[in-house]
Amino acid sequence: MxxxxxxxxxxxxxxxxxxxxxxxxxxxxxxxxxxxxxxxxxxxxxxxxxxxxxxxxxxxxxxxxxxxxxxxxxxxxxxxxxxxxxxxxxxxxxxxxxxxxxxxxxxxxxxxxxxxxxxxxxxxxxxxxxxxxxxxxxxxxxxxxxxxxxxxxxxVEDIRFLQDLLPAEFTLAELQGLTEAVLGTELDVRNFRRKVREAVVATGGVRREGAHRPAQLFRFARGKSRR
Amino acid sequence: MxxxxxxxxxxxxxxxxxxxxxxxxxxxxxxxxxxxxxxxxxxxxxxxxxxxxxxxxxxxxxxxxxxxxxxxxxxxxxxxxxxxxxxxxxxxxxxxxxxxxxxxxxxxxxxxxxxxxxxxxxxxxxxxxxxxxxxxxxxxxxxxxxxxxxxxxxxVEDIRFLQDLLPAEFTLAELQGLTEAVLGTELDVRNFRRKVREAVVATGGVRREGAHRPAQLFRFARGKSRR
DNA sequence: TGGCTTATTGTGGAGTCAACAATAAGATGG
DNA sequence: CCATCTTATTGTTGACTCCACAATAAGCCA
Missing domain, CATH: 3.90.79.10 (Nucleoside Triphosphate Pyrophosphohydrolase)
Known part of the structure; x- marks a missing residue:
């Protein structure tokens, strides 16, 4: 041996x-x-x-x-x-x-x-x-x-984990849907938005698709994540 | 073949x-x-x-x-x-x-x-x-x-991880010292005691050693841990 | 009895979290 | 133009967690 x-x-x-x-x-x-x-x-x-x-x-x-x-x-x-x-x-x-x-x-x-x-x-x-x-x-x-x-x-508890899965600009609804798919559960809209607020920044653009209010576009913020 | x-x-x-x-x-x-x-x-x-x-x-x-x-x-x-x-x-x-x-x-x-x-x-x-x-x-x-x-x-964030390292009865000071050794940091006494409060139960016994107030003895509680 | 040593205990503030619904903006059809 | 429809957007409350912080209790001993 x-x-x-x-x-x-x-x-x-x-x-x-x-x-x-x-x-x-x-x-x-x-x-x-x-x-x-x-x-x-x-x-x-x-x-x-x-x-x-x-x-x-x-x-x-x-x-x-x-x-x-x-x-x-x-x-x-x-x-x-x-x-x-x-x-x-x-x-x-x-x-x-x-x-x-x-x-x-x-x-x-x-x-x-x-x-x-x-x-x-x-x-x-x-x-x-x-x-x-x-x-x-x-x-x-x-x-x-x-x-x-x-x-x-x-x-996925660190939302930046999803960064590579989205285009440079995305809507918060897209980000939330992705998170929900990974978790296998549904999330409250307001809580989700508050949670990711500091990880994303609005680009100023909007996306229109359908007979409803257009969605703002966001991108991931630079810098280290917290959590 | x-x-x-x-x-x-x-x-x-x-x-x-x-x-x-x-x-x-x-x-x-x-x-x-x-x-x-x-x-x-x-x-x-x-x-x-x-x-x-x-x-x-x-x-x-x-x-x-x-x-x-x-x-x-x-x-x-x-x-x-x-x-x-x-x-x-x-x-x-x-x-x-x-x-x-x-x-x-x-x-x-x-x-x-x-x-x-x-x-x-x-x-x-x-x-x-x-x-x-x-x-x-x-x-x-x-x-x-x-x-x-x-x-x-x-x-060690679940304190029960340390269960096998202690005798059946132990003092909270021992449990805290052990936790601190694993974490490599010091913990506040009161916060630590509150945190483990539901994971341990007092046995009623005390341990005297030295010219100071005796320490109560505890054991781990039965049941599932939360956190 | 006074002094020493360690054990023990609670409160307030900041932050986090989950649960909750109403309004905004645009599209469409009458 | 107006009613209606669809999704986007936003705040408050209470429960809970976390951290920082200090005074008292109990025993020993000189």
Missing amino acids: KSSRSATARTYDFPRPAVTVDVALFRPTAPGTHVRLELLLIRRDLPPFRGDWALPGGFVRENEDLPEAAGRELEEEAGLKQVVLYQVGAVGTPGRDPRGHTVTVLFVGLSRNPGVLSAGGDATSADWFVVDELPKLAFDHAVLVTAARASLRER | KSSRSATARTYDFPRPAVTVDVALFRPTAPGTHVRLELLLIRRDLPPFRGDWALPGGFVRENEDLPEAAGRELEEEAGLKQVVLYQVGAVGTPGRDPRGHTVTVLFVGLSRNPGVLSAGGDATSADWFVVDELPKLAFDHAVLVTAARASLRER
């Missing part, structure tokens, strides 16, 4: 778990109606769970950092680039992968402009699913999704 | 990062004077960083769960059993281990009764160090310690 930790031990002399990353990437549906969260899933092209839907992910390569691996898998399997990801944690329960012991590091992200999905790698197709109506998932990915959603809810 | 094995073999076809666990186990110094936090470190018996102090930890075995591996390393390298550990997260920066790419999953814990340390495994000795006066650490363990302390500070 000691030799296994020597400098030459890159030829491993005992079985070890493999490291994977999995990505729970969410996006909001189009604003206007009730915004909902959708989750990116890929359909597995290989056993086990061939044909089932799963989170994008895969094995971490030698000398590849964890966020880097997560981004790469997202691009390979779904064609998405430059998505900001956050680590949720590691899961290594024995038996979670029938092929053998794997330890996965879960990442979560919110995607603004999903672009065009293009399945590749181990995936035959990639698609978005409303989070409340997910299909049966491969491996223990249902558990991972639950953890990812909890992580999102914590992060 | 059958295809089910080929899937496994695929994971071994190219070099992959290894999975390790590291444990940042803290303990409070004896109550009475200013309580301080100490960190358990082991002295490495093997290169790299031979002779340096490091967090207990090591490779995760096949079909071993992550918390299990962390507990095993703690026992092998320091002789400590049955310590409750919490996951902080995974770190896999390439170059963090000069032997090759490793992904480590960091755990944090607070030890009540440290028992007797007995170095073993890859460690020549094990000892406790006041967290503000740590020696130079192997690998990136200084970074891991910082992350572990931040994790502790978050968890």
Whole structure:
């Protein structure tokens, strides 16, 4: 065992778990109606769970950092680039992968402009699913999704977390709808506005759409967030 | 080999990062004077960083769960059993281990009764160090310690996190000293007592020690915590 | 009894939070 | 022009949380 930790031990002399990353990437549906969260899933092209839907992910390569691996898998399997990801944690329960012991590091992200999905790698197709109506998932990915959603809810307590998901100018109704989608609950209009008051500034512009009072446009304020 | 094995073999076809666990186990110094936090470190018996102090930890075995591996390393390298550990997260920066790419999953814990340390495994000795006066650490363990302390500070916001660190009956001064040690800051006596008021109940007993008013003894209340 | 040491307790102010409804601005159709 | 419709916008109150702050209580001892 000691030799296994020597400098030459890159030829491993005992079985070890493999490291994977999995990505729970969410996006909001189009604003206007009730915004909902959708989750990116890929359909597995290989056993086990061939044909089932799963989170994008895969094995971490030698000398590849964890966020880097997560981004790469997202691009390979779904064609998405430059998505900001956050680590949720590691899961290594024995038996979670029938092929053998794997330890996965879960990442979560919110995607603004999903672009065009293009399945590749181990995936035959990639698609978005409303989070409340997910299909049966491969491996223990249902558990991972639950953890990812909890992580999102914590992060969105700082409203700037949503900054990258909105265009430079947006209405407060859009910001609130997005927040509600992430939290999965509805928020009081006045309380929400007071809460974000110091994080946004009005640009002076308005947006007219429909037979009602136009909405003011806002942008995120510069500076550090508080809370 | 059958295809089910080929899937496994695929994971071994190219070099992959290894999975390790590291444990940042803290303990409070004896109550009475200013309580301080100490960190358990082991002295490495093997290169790299031979002779340096490091967090207990090591490779995760096949079909071993992550918390299990962390507990095993703690026992092998320091002789400590049955310590409750919490996951902080995974770190896999390439170059963090000069032997090759490793992904480590960091755990944090607070030890009540440290028992007797007995170095073993890859460690020549094990000892406790006041967290503000740590020696130079192997690998990136200084970074891991910082992350572990931040994790502790978050968890102690629920005072019940400290439940296992105190005897069945304790004084509020002891509880406060412990909290302050974990937070690294001092707290106002009255605010602290009000805050924990609903989490503890007086047992009716008192403890006399010294030329001053005796302290009431408390125990943790049953039931779910709020906050 | 006076002095020392630590334990114990409450109040006021600032800030945060959630619950609550009425008015404003524009579009549309009669 | 007026009524109506739709969404945008705005304030107040009370409950609660948080922090800062100091005086008294109880025991020991010289």
